[in-house]
Amino acid sequence: MSYAATHDQHDDHHGAPKGFFQRWCMSTNHKDIGTLYLIFALTMFFIGGSFAMAIRAELFRPGMQLMQPYFFNEMTTLHALVMIFGAVMPAFVGLGNWMIPMMIGAPDMALPRMNNLSFWILPFAFTLLLSTLFMPGGGPAGGWTMLPPLSLQTGSLAYTVFAIHLMGISSIMGAINIIATILNLRAPGMELLKMPVFVWSWLITAFLLIAVMPVLAGAVTMLLTDKYFGTSFFNAAGGGDPVLYQHIFWFFGHPEVYIMILPAFGIISEVIPTFARKPIFGYKAMVFAIASIAFLSFIVWAHHMFTVGLPLGAEIFFMYATMLIAVPTGVKVFNWVATMWGSSMTFETPMLFAIAFVILFTIGGFSGLMLALVPADFQYHDTYFVVAHFHYVLVTGAIFAIISATYYWLPKWTGNMYSEFWGKMHFWNSVIWVNVLFFPQHFLGLAGMPRRIPDYNVAFASFNMVSSIGGFLFGASQLIFLGVIIHAAFFSKNKATDRVWEGAKGLEWTVPSPAPYHTFDVPPVIHDDELAHGNVHA
Amino acid sequence: MTQQKTDHDIGNRGKGVRLTVTILASLAVAFFLLSFLQIVAMK
Numbered sequence: 317m318s319y320a321a322t323h324d325q326h327d328d329h330h331g332a333p334k335g336f337f338q339r340w341c342m343s344t345n346h347k348d349i350g351t352l353y354l355i356f357a358l359t360m361f362f363i364g365g366s367f368a369m370a371i372r373a374e375l376f377r378p379g380m381q382l383m384q385p386y387f388f389n390e391m392t393t394l395h396a397l398v399m400i401f402g403a404v405m406p407a408f409v410g411l412g413n414w415m416i417p418m419m420i421g422a423p424d425m426a427l428p429r430m431n432n433l434s435f436w437i438l439p440f441a442f443t444l445l446l447s448t449l450f451m452p453g454g455g456p457a458g459g460w461t462m463l464p465p466l467s468l469q470t471g472s473l474a475y476t477v478f479a480i481h482l483m484g485i486s487s488i489m490g491a492i493n494i495i496a497t498i499l500n501l502r503a504p505g506m507e508l509l510k511m512p513v514f515v516w517s518w519l520i521t522a523f524l525l526i527a528v529m530p531v532l533a534g535a536v537t538m539l540l541t542d543k544y545f546g547t548s549f550f551n552a553a554g555g556g557d558p559v560l561y562q563h564i565f566w567f568f569g570h571p572e573v574y575i576m577i578l579p580a581f582g583i584i585s586e587v588i589p590t591f592a593r594k595p596i597f598g599y600k601a602m603v604f605a606i607a608s609i610a611f612l613s614f615i616v617w618a619h620h621m622f623t624v625g626l627p628l629g630a631e632i633f634f635m636y637a638t639m640l641i642a643v644p645t646g647v648k649v650f651n652w653v654a655t656m657w658g659s660s661m662t663f664e665t666p667m668l669f670a671i672a673f674v675i676l677f678t679i680g681g682f683s684g685l686m687l688a689l690v691p692a693d694f695q696y697h698d699t700y701f702v703v704a705h706f707h708y709v710l711v712t713g714a715i716f717a718i719i720s721a722t723y724y725w726l727p728k729w730t731g732n733m734y735s736e737f738w739g740k741m742h743f744w745n746s747v748i749w750v751n752v753l754f755f756p757q758h759f760l761g762l763a764g765m766p767r768r769i770p771d772y773n774v775a776f777a778s779f780n781m782v783s784s785i786g787g788f789l790f791g792a793s794q795l796i797f798l799g800v801i802i803h804a805a806f807f808s809k810n811k812a813t814d815r816v817w818e819g820a821k822g823l824e825w826t827v828p829s830p831a832p833y834h835t836f837d838v839p840p841v842i843h844d845d846e847l848a849h850g851n852v853h854a
Numbered sequence: 855m856t857q858q859k860t861d862h863d864i865g866n867r868g869k870g871v872r873l874t875v876t877i878l879a880s881l882a883v884a885f886f887l888l889s890f891l892q893i894v895a896m897k
Binding site for chain 2: 426427488491492495496499500501526528529530531533534535538560563564567
């Protein structure tokens, strides 16, 4: 039985396994697997970030100075693939692995061995993907969306597709594990509508993953068969249509971007109430808003395809559906602000990143609303306006939420307080330079600079230079984050209390810091007033 | 404070996990096949 499976044959109730291989390669512990995911995600963040530095270095001045165009295209393609599938998604899975069992009073995930497999697939998949850079013909260079027929011309397509299949399998298994855990392993008394918002956000995100990762697998399988097995799914000469790929890809792709932001919403809904010392405003509305956003995300995919020649009726439908998503999102933003309104706020580093999220994600949302308007999108599509939009929602959105969560929960994981001075240094450098990096890109897009180009018209030179300077400094400031984490994990003498933060509520704060290897082996008694949302009545 | 868990509880949880996994894995396969069926729908 899966629950009994957490009780190994060996006596591990006294702590972690002794051998390095046994502990880290054969782990069945949600905390260790969470740590593995987070270290992997941080590593991939720096690798993907180095690709971004290469991109911004080449775009610093007009003309080709540093690299061949094909290499630049490999950089843009792999920057996206690494950041999306290697940094953001694994970071959220790592946070989920660490925190969900503790938040619901469960001893571990429902399927601990599958949890381990889900993680260890990823280093293999990314080694494969990054190794394509060194293969004859080079790595994927047609953009992370892999649109045919361009993507079919890449020599290493088979390796890229295999790597993506592996990442998809990892995500699907992880999502099954999360749903099985949340639905079956909650401590008695932990009702669904008493769970932390972060747990709700992951429950809903997991359903999205199960629905759409298989669709990506289907799309890239069809690319594979078109290239190697003589099919014509996307080849007009054989009776197919390249636009068909776009439909299938974006049917995955749009829910995918919500997969990358819903757990972030959950994190912000944990951090803000703690540092405002006030329960989240409108808990049920927050949960229903996440569910609404997830549902609506399935019916907006063609807003990525407004310029391919869709029928007018389709364009109008997708325009209105896309605008509709702004409503539950707006509910969430208003509720975060209402939570802070009239509260006793303090501004520790997690709270700083959370507040920056609320403001800057909203800016990203506004540019998204502009892109939703079909006639406007005919000008913005495939320009830097789109690049600015998605970097605001992903960098100042998802990444800032991940950083906020790391600062928030690091004392629980390590037992040590991080340096608040260096945390604030990281924050202020990040928030200033990220805006220097991405805000000018709105204007570049409006002025007509296309995406995915290694060289550009001299008219775009000055804003590109500003953006690149912002990029280099934003990248450098992430090294502060690395230093803070290493110091907190290994060198900090400042011990954390169990509760860590004065306003923190929830089961995870009732266990010691650092959290013991095994927690809630026996289910806790749930006291409603100890929970953040324990007093919500039906 | 803790609550006792019985073999009955453990058994029920195991059954619940198995059912959840079966349903979700079937959903994943269904969506994979759906992506190919889209071709028929788009024609």
